[in-house]
Amino acid sequence: MSNKVLIVDDEESIATLLKYNVEQAGFETEVAYDGRVALEKATNESYQLILLDIMLPGIEGYEVCKQLRQRKIDTPILMITAKDDEFDKVLGLELGADDYITKPFSPKEVVARIKAILRRSNQHVVEADTSSVTIADLTLYPEQYEATINDKQLFFTRKEFELLYYFAKHKGKVLSRDHLLSAVWNFDFVGDTRIVDVHVSHLREKIEPNTKKPSYIKTVRGLGYKLEEPHE
Template identity: 65%
Template sequence: MAQRILVVDDEHSIVTLLQFNLEQAGYQVITAFDGEEALEKVNHESPDLMVLDLMLPKLNGIDVCKELRQRQLTIPILMLTAKDEELDKILGLELGADDYITKPFSPREVVARVKAILRRSQNTVVEDKPKAIEIGKLMIYEEQYEAYFRGKELDLTPKEFELLLYMAKHVGRVLTREQLLNAIWNYDFVGDTRIVDVHISHLRDKMEASYIKTVRGLGYKLEGNGKRE
């Protein structure tokens, strides 16, 4: 069954362009033209991913993102932004969007990013005896797409989980922002590593901050004992 993509933009030409290219890539496309309609479509259509413009009538993209995360809905979100919406990009990421792309964009790039996000957000079938990566009080079940800290399940977005998992597989090693960007986002992000910093901040908020150490001038590392050097 084709995965369902909700495209939300008040410019009909952009919606038509994205719908054509996503359908050519094998996706089923649902459309909405304002923020309120987008929330209704999420409720009734259960899309697998949302392509969400920030500047929308009735309810803007930031408020849509905030509402979805307050409901604890983890639908992956790819934001569409204009070049001068720098603060909105960062705010959107802080509210739980998985990625952003700046207008004007290539439809092929949008499709590539949608594929990358969906590939990382797919849960694996649960086995009878799940295998865990254990790091101090942190437990990560890769095949179940679940992570626990001190026995409590962490509420992670797909990108946050992938970032934590990658760092766990390289525990104790210093990983540069560029390494993390390439490993998790899997495409050229034009050298903008702030998305890494935002997701690291989210992870620190959801578990003990001391588990992820900043190595000044280099990057980050996940430490097995949760203590800073």
Template identity: 60%
Template sequence: METSQQKILIVEDEQSIQKLLDFTLKQANYDTVLASDGEQAVELVLDEKPDLIILDLMLPKIDGMEVCKMLRMQDIETPIIMLTAKGEEADKIIGLEMGADDYMTKPFSPREVAARVKAVLRRTGERVKQTKEEILESGQLVVYPERFEVYLNKNQLEFTPKEFELLVYFMQHKNRVLTRDQLLQAVWNYDFAGDTRIVDVHVSHLREKIEENTRKPRYIKTMRGVGYKFGEQN
């Protein structure tokens, strides 16, 4: 898929930032759609079906956190990059828990915006382009990467795109110890400057969905001081 065919929904009420994002993404040959409040954002997601959403946290009418939650509850899996103000660490984590795939902290550079959007869309495109179906299995857990489907004990589970990518990577590297930095590079595809909390948050989400007992996980084992290892535990 060419970048000229890809559409980005920019949801930002501060006009100067909205204009910067719009200019930057148009320069990178993306189509853009603009929204200035959360209510308008939800309507445009349904009408325009964007390939990616850049979503500000603080918005009129419906805030960004609630927009993210509403979209995920409707099984809309469009990747979301959330914008947060400097120092809002708790909001970043909550945003990820609500289903955001990534976040950027204001102020940010146009180069950072373009790089992150490109990375997210590349991963999405690679998943769509898969032609040979691959089946990944571990115990009662079965994953179909091409179909974006996960089954546990024959029951289908729901995942955000980022959770799904992380699970697939784990299953493709079974019984190998993977550091948090390795997971950042492989799944997020750019340097988070050592901010490995994003990995821990998503691992926690995976465990809640695939583990019967999160205190004694069967599939994802924590390697203290190192990272994680995926593999069915006895």
């Protein structure tokens, strides 16, 4: 596996600072200063992780992230933003980013985030049990990271699939956000519970006939979520 991190930031001073500290942590690095170059590199080369600034010339970071996920490239992405705005963070996560960090940041924090993401990426929830699961019209195939509903293929990011599979293996059980962070994102996840809500919302868009009245993933007010058989 590649030990290379792609650093994408149009501010040369920040890119240089990140490059130095990431290399000191034992990774190889490459740098891209605009979105188009980053998209080309990430599509055609192998990286262990991508550090992706949002505000970029050419193509902004959100679009780079979106296009990479549409191309089925699941390299972990840590988004960097100067905007301390919840909408921006949630949008990045919805598009398939694994985590975000807000400027100004310390280089040590960035390295810690990188290592945490890679630990989570290397501890796949579905590895312990690779049996397929069927719940009503929904079937999950963990060995292929694939799913179907009414025989129609569904497409998920890796973390979306792992969350849905975890729900399916614990059908009918109420799972708190903290529990899901521990089980699916690993206990040392450094973000917050909103990432669970974002991923649940994304799953509902893909599997629910009516997202306003979910039939599979139910919200249990004050407790968390549970997946159950749809009722007629």
